[in-house]
Amino acid sequence: MSGRDAREHKDRRSHGRDGHRDGHGQDGRDGIMGEPVIAVHEVTAELGARPVLRGIDLTVRRGEVVALLGANGSGKSTAVRTVIGQVPVSSGRIELFGTPLRRFRSWSRVGYVPQRTTAAGGVPATVAEVVSSGRLSRTRFGLFRRADRLAVHRALELVGMADRAKDSVDALSGGQHQRVLIARALAAEPELLIMDEPMAGVDLASQEILARTLREQVATGATVLLVLHELGPLEPLIDRAVVLRDGCVVHDGPPPQAVGQHALPGHDHVHPHDSSGAGPIRTGLLS
Numbered sequence: 001m002s003g004r005d006a007r008e009h010k011d012r013r014s015h016g017r018d019g020h021r022d023g024h025g026q027d028g029r030d031g032i033m034g035e036p037v038i039a040v041h042e043v044t045a046e047l048g049a050r051p052v053l054r055g056i057d058l059t060v061r062r063g064e065v066v067a068l069l070g071a072n073g074s075g076k077s078t079a080v081r082t083v084i085g086q087v088p089v090s091s092g093r094i095e096l097f098g099t100p101l102r103r104f105r106s107w108s109r110v111g112y113v114p115q116r117t118t119a120a121g122g123v124p125a126t127v128a129e130v131v132s133s134g135r136l137s138r139t140r141f142g143l144f145r146r147a148d149r150l151a152v153h154r155a156l157e158l159v160g161m162a163d164r165a166k167d168s169v170d171a172l173s174g175g176q177h178q179r180v181l182i183a184r185a186l187a188a189e190p191e192l193l194i195m196d197e198p199m200a201g202v203d204l205a206s207q208e209i210l211a212r213t214l215r216e217q218v219a220t221g222a223t224v225l226l227v228l229h230e231l232g233p234l235e236p237l238i239d240r241a242v243v244l245r246d247g248c249v250v251h252d253g254p255p256p257q258a259v260g261q262h263a264l265p266g267h268d269h270v271h272p273h274d275s276s277g278a279g280p281i282r283t284g285l286l287s
């Protein structure tokens, strides 16, 4: 699908949802598209003895692309790690695809890309091996059938790494590592993609490939939760932004229009070049 087709598809999806954000559209289709895939209710979590999430609500509906924004240390990574069960919640509820997290077992429906580490985690492995590991949850007893091999190959192609399949992941740049981690998540053909800062420390060429990959996923109906520092090149894809501050949700609504931290709602910002003589512009949420 071309970038333009993907955008048009995305526009149609957005328009279909706009009037029916409660998931009870009249034509039935909205009802299906709008069901919550991630539902987080009043969740609190501690790391060490420190309260990191202080009662957050977060809903991501089928087909939505939601950006989780906020300053360093506001709790974004912790929030997504509670959603996938890596950080226990102290109180509140989380549901995935309508199932309480403690009973949820369909992990092949979820693709998670952690905040950037090395793809191999110090283990010698090839690109193909790392990406194949993402497909294991879809196999029976770890046996790869033709469909599994095709899915791995497709994931490698999507991120432009098919020609590096046999290379050691140790030989990759940071951006290429990130593309491999994303291919690993895509290999299971997940319905829900959760990515923690996918663009952080990634070179421009890889950023463009990642944006294109994500566009393709969105166009095919994937539900996406992205932790981002700024919207950047992904801005056109984002339906909704949720901003955290000190472990609380301080904004849940339309994404900011402009690009970068300047645009985030309530960004506490002083313009040194403001010649109007007025006081500094402080809008507040992010710092």
Ligand SMILES: Nc1ncnc2c1ncn2[C@@H]1O[C@H](COP(=O)(O)OP(=O)(O)OP(=O)(O)O)[C@@H](O)[C@H]1O
Pocket (backbone or CB within 6 Å): 047, 048, 050, 052, 070, 071, 072, 073, 074, 075, 076, 077, 078, 079
């Ligand atoms: N293992 C840990 N033990 C104690 N505190 C932690 C631990 N991991 C993170 N924290 C603290 O929890 C808070 C939230 O961290 P988290 O990584 O969720 O924030 P973030 O919004 O994702 O930040 P960043 O944008 O820097 O990744 C921070 O103050 C961090 O220092």
